[in-house]
Amino acid sequence: MTGPRTELLLTGEELVTGKVVDSNGPFLAARLARMGLPCLRMTLVGDGGTEITAAAREALSRADLVIVSGGLGPTGDDVTRPALAEALQRPLTSPDPLPGHRPGTVPEGARQIDNPQGSAAGFWVDAGCVLVALPGVPWELEAMWPELESRIRSRFPDAVRFARTLRTVGRMEKELDGQVREALAGMYGVTWGVTANPLAVDLHLTANDAIALDEADARVRRAVGDAVYAEGDTSLAETVGILLRGKGWRVATAESCTGGGISAALTAVPGASDYVERAVVSYSNAAKVEALGVPEALIAEHGAVSEPVARAMAEGLLTRSHADITLSVTGIAGPTGGTAEKPVGTVFMAVAGPDGTFCRRFVHAGDRARFVVRTVNRGLDMLRHRITGGMASLERHFPPG
Amino acid sequence: MTGPRTELLLTGEELVTGKVVDSNGPFLAARLARMGLPCLRMTLVGDGGTEITAAAREALSRADLVIVSGGLGPTGDDVTRPALAEALQRPLTSPDPLPGHRPGTVPEGARQIDNPQGSAAGFWVDAGCVLVALPGVPWELEAMWPELESRIRSRFPDAVRFARTLRTVGRMEKELDGQVREALAGMYGVTWGVTANPLAVDLHLTANDAIALDEADARVRRAVGDAVYAEGDTSLAETVGILLRGKGWRVATAESCTGGGISAALTAVPGASDYVERAVVSYSNAAKVEALGVPEALIAEHGAVSEPVARAMAEGLLTRSHADITLSVTGIAGPTGGTAEKPVGTVFMAVAGPDGTFCRRFVHAGDRARFVVRTVNRGLDMLRHRITGGMASLERHFPPG
Numbered sequence A, B: 001m002t003g004p005r006t007e008l009l010l011t012g013e014e015l016v017t018g019k020v021v022d023s024n025g026p027f028l029a030a031r032l033a034r035m036g037l038p039c040l041r042m043t044l045v046g047d048g049g050t051e052i053t054a055a056a057r058e059a060l061s062r063a064d065l066v067i068v069s070g071g072l073g074p075t076g077d078d079v080t081r082p083a084l085a086e087a088l089q090r091p092l093t094s095p096d097p098l099p100g101h102r103p104g105t106v107p108e109g110a111r112q113i114d115n116p117q118g119s120a121a122g123f124w125v126d127a128g129c130v131l132v133a134l135p136g137v138p139w140e141l142e143a144m145w146p147e148l149e150s151r152i153r154s155r156f157p158d159a160v161r162f163a164r165t166l167r168t169v170g171r172m173e174k175e176l177d178g179q180v181r182e183a184l185a186g187m188y189g190v191t192w193g194v195t196a197n198p199l200a201v202d203l204h205l206t207a208n209d210a211i212a213l214d215e216a217d218a219r220v221r222r223a224v225g226d227a228v229y230a231e232g233d234t235s236l237a238e239t240v241g242i243l244l245r246g247k248g249w250r251v252a253t254a255e256s257c258t259g260g261g262i263s264a265a266l267t268a269v270p271g272a273s274d275y276v277e278r279a280v281v282s283y284s285n286a287a288k289v290e291a292l293g294v295p296e297a298l299i300a301e302h303g304a305v306s307e308p309v310a311r312a313m314a315e316g317l318l319t320r321s322h323a324d325i326t327l328s329v330t331g332i333a334g335p336t337g338g339t340a341e342k343p344v345g346t347v348f349m350a351v352a353g354p355d356g357t358f359c360r361r362f363v364h365a366g367d368r369a370r371f372v373v374r375t376v377n378r379g380l381d382m383l384r385h386r387i388t389g390g391m392a393s394l395e396r397h398f399p400p401g
Helices: A024-034 A049-062 A080-088 A138-155 A173-183 A210-227 A236-247 A261-267 A285-292 A296-302 A307-320 A368-397 B024-034 B049-062 B080-088 B138-155 B173-183 B210-227 B236-247 B261-267 B285-292 B296-302 B307-320 B368-397
Strands: A006-011 A039-045 A065-069 A111-113 A122-127 A129-134 A162-169 A191-197 A200-207 A228-231 A251-255 A276-281 A325-331 A346-353 A356-363 B006-011 B039-045 B065-069 B111-113 B122-127 B129-134 B162-169 B191-197 B200-207 B228-231 B251-255 B276-281 B325-331 B346-353 B356-363
Touching: A006 A024, A006 A049, A024 A039, A024 A065, A024 A138, A024 A200, A039 A049, A039 B049, A049 A065, A049 A080, A049 A129, A049 B039, A065 A138, A080 A122, A080 A129, A111 A138, A122 A138, A129 A138, A162 A210, A162 A368, A173 A191, A173 A200, A173 A210, A200 A210, A210 A228, A210 A368, A228 A236, A236 A261, A236 A368, A251 A261, A251 A307, A261 A276, A261 A368, A261 B261, A276 A285, A276 B285, A285 A296, A285 A307, A285 B276, A296 A307, A307 A325, A307 A346, A307 A356, A325 A368, A346 A368, A356 A368, B006 B024, B006 B049, B024 B039, B024 B065, B024 B138, B024 B200, B039 B049, B049 B065, B049 B080, B049 B129, B065 B138, B080 B122, B080 B129, B111 B138, B122 B138, B129 B138, B162 B210, B162 B368, B173 B191, B173 B200, B173 B210, B200 B210, B210 B228, B210 B368, B228 B236, B236 B261, B236 B368, B251 B261, B251 B307, B261 B276, B261 B368, B276 B285, B285 B296, B285 B307, B296 B307, B307 B325, B307 B346, B307 B356, B325 B368, B346 B368, B356 B368
Parallel strands: A006 A039, A006 A065, A065 A129, A251 A276, A251 A325, B006 B039, B006 B065, B065 B129, B251 B276, B251 B325
Antiparallel strands: A039 B039, A111 A122, A122 A129, A162 A200, A162 A228, A191 A200, A276 B276, A325 A346, A346 A356, B111 B122, B122 B129, B162 B200, B162 B228, B191 B200, B325 B346, B346 B356
């Protein structure tokens, strides 16, 4: 690995007492990795000035770029400024505050970094090794990233790379991994990594220049097809919302084992009231019969977790709501309730629309929480394919078996 | 602070690339804090043996107790065993494997630690400073904690303390903070900390002995009343489930702005199908009218976000379902849709049961995601008070205004 050695120093008493899970470290590490700058170490310390100075001095002795978060505010806990000045062996000075920011001391020679979401500016000191100080509030730190990224690009021009994130759904990490490896074989200087969630994998591509990045992007899309649902930070629920808006359609969900999780995901997007018509969580059989019009005899004959019931749920809701498209889910989240024929994790999902109903059986492994996430992602993906490619797309992307 | 200086060393390439957010560090730090052993530093490094050895050597030079996670498995990435042996300057030996575990090398003098959830045992080396190695898989590491805790208690008997977590709902962190401070004033050796989520705060009490802990617990409960809903790890949704089971009641929710979030929280608990009857997510006004029987005129007169509509939603669902108790929510999650009279964050929530309907207006600050969490917690808390204390309890705990 070439390029500057990068380390992170995350400060805050709440981080080392386990009260708060640090998100600044993973955020910065992921953004650095996408620039081609691997982070070699993250150190988390409390609010004690001595501990911060010691950890900063050690990091500066090892690294070329050290990014510190936390402790820039005005309270007594916020000792990062003097602690870092001591680690650098530079005096503190008081520069003119940036417009809209609170005055604050910085180590001599530091340049301030604008904080668009807060009043405490960050700072950047180049002492051979670059030391950057950012606030600990995650949304403030994240809002400062674009300016920091461009400073890092200027300071380490040979090391940084071009990057893009492609978000996929419906493939297992291993399968996608193999397809991407094959697609990118022989491309000089192109690297990639993945972030895997249940049934949803993000691909992070990096390349030495924009042309190579576009070529890599095109190759990956040829290889994995429309498993790619978006670029960057757009979520799957947002993507489905954008597609529904494009068609002028409204959606309704009939959920059993997901307990409203698909509806909750769809409505977490601002403006979802424009296209989410309703949801019925038919946890009891009575609710399936009364609120969705599923025939009682169908449940008695096939069981509540079955293809006929999933179809009847989706079709019943299509009739009883004003939605243009409906999604139904009935399954066994576990840990109990499974049988030999229908083990824990079995789920039937149906999409009903003007041109008919599509239903598939899936088995979603994992504990109750992961089962729900997988099922929610699968449901959103079925809606995505139904909206973009109709019944034919569903048949193609969700083969029986 | 007396007691041994404790540090954590979390290893794994996924941790320093930002692909995975480390949960082992916060888990261990929280458990250690509850024993009265503050963690002074957490270091995260990748899978490189050199980096692990260097970080371990540095930690051993500073600390009395170092706990390492990750890299005990059989793959090529798992280099923790030799790296730690080198840091300790001890040779690797091959002890008889624990029953049911895979053979594995350990530094000379180490005692193995049983891994009830996996095949790789951990180990404990006492070289003046104690070094503990645990696997990186969170559920394996967490299952090993009880044995590790008892070993730490034996090794550092003067330092460790008695601890208990009281979970509260409905109070703001600051308010609770003040009440607990007053309640525990003058109690020698009793400390406490909080973990705050939107509208739900966990209190972690520690004391030097069991009698002092019980006294502190009693004082806190006298001070904060039934804001305490459970001890330890029991969630609010689980608590509501236990209460419903105790009464033999079933619940149904009528949700607008939470999009099914309350239903999803209730059904995340295994066995929830015994007491969750159904939910209706009436995102559109048509759904409120058709699925819940809210009179159209009521919506036209008062608006969908209003007390009369919240009451009609809860009462309509009580009539139309087989639930014994219903909860309704209608509000403005934002970021748009607010007015001067009903700003973003305004929510009306009603509980309907055999002895009538109770409705209150709340304003839940925060962005869309935090608004939903607050509203879900508030709704579960309203159910809790309704089940345990009836309408009188709701009137007392949710005063108007």
